[in-house]
Amino acid sequence: MSTLTIIAFGVALxxxxxxxxxxxxxxxxxxxxxxxLLGGVDSVLRDLRAWALAFLAxxxxxxxxxxxxxxxxxxxGRP
Structure with missing residues (x-):
């Protein structure tokens, strides 16, 4: 699992x-x-085009x- 994936999971959590x-x-x-977007960047770096497109969309x-x-x-005016 790459660093970008771990960061993306942390942000989502x-x-x-x-x-x-x-x-x-x-x-x-x-x-x-x-x-x-972090997941999309990780997918681009791993050359997973379909996952990258889905994450970025x-x-x-x-x-x-x-x-x-x-x-x-x-x-x-709601907080």
């Missing part, structure tokens, strides 16, 4: 634990996007969800 402890949705999605969708959550929370 931190996101899930943070969600259980009341982490805002924008932070949760941003941390999961970071984990997906899911990372892009999660970063869009994080931005959307941050904007809607800012407009409604």
């Amino acid at each position: 931190a996101a899930v634990v943070g969600l259980c402890l009341g982490l805002p949705d924008s932070w949760f999605c941003a941390l999961l996007a970071l984990a997906c 899911s990372g892009a969708m999660l970063s869009g969800a994080a931005v959307y959550a941050a904007i809607t929370t800012g407009r409604s």
Whole structure:
């Protein structure tokens, strides 16, 4: 298991634990996007094209969800 994979698992675990402890949705999605992008980079380095594409696409969708959550929370005034 490479260092990037271990870091990606750690970030994903931190996101899930943070969600259980009341982490805002924008932070949760941003941390999961970071984990997906780290997994995608690791897949690119290992030359696994299908996994890299899947990780990078899911990372892009999660970063869009994080931005959307941050904007809607800012407009409604909820913490």
